[in-house]
Amino acid sequence: MTNDDVLNVFREAGALLEGHFILSSGRRSPVFLQKALVFSQPDLSEKLCKALAEKLKAKFGQIDVVAGPAVGGIIPGYELARQLGARSIFAERVDGQLQFRRGFSIAEGERVLIAEDIVTTGLSFRETVEALESLPGEVVGGACIIDRSNGRADVGCELVSLAAVDFPDYDANDLPPELAAMDAVKPGSRGLA
Ligand SMILES: O=P(O)(O)OC[C@H]1O[C@H](OP(=O)(O)OP(=O)(O)O)[C@H](O)[C@@H]1O
């Protein structure tokens, strides 16, 4: 799939939003990819993850465990695991810190892939890498559906994206006038009680 093919899936699902958004990192953007609207359609999740899984097989070979950060990483992580013949686990925030709970485990020597929906600054990805450090297994790399930093984000491991695009984001104290004129909304889960 090309970048345009992937963006068209989001556009047709009504998931390519315009406005004033507060991102997970606290940065602001006039564009938001509401992935939940795409992942609410299993055929679309399957289509995107199948194309991404082909790239991942070629790059990393055998994967035993796919680990994604909640909430956004759960569905693509599960569908990628299905496509790759791997297990799927997820990390969730406890007092703001990502932890693997619910009895999830990784065995010594297992090959682990980190799966995300969207990468902006790479912060959530790096936190997932950190959460995996105290567990057995080898992180062989990472995957995301859309890298909106177009390859600039440091994710703490080798990243394969299905699409890489350049969407603007700004410091909250340095907004362009058209964004400053709009009320901001925060769609993600980070920081919610
Ligand atoms: O690269 P980053 O700057 O970390 O931004 C990307 C992250 O932001 C979103 O998660 P969010 O914390 O908003 O919550 P969600 O997963 O519940 O949507 C998205 O799912 C990624 O995890």
Ligand SMILES: O=C(O)c1cc(=O)[nH]c(=O)[nH]1
């Ligand atoms: O950076 C984010 O928080 C973010 C951006 C985006 O486009 N979509 C999303 O779910 N999160």
Ligand SMILES: [Mg+2]
């Ligand atoms: Mg997330």
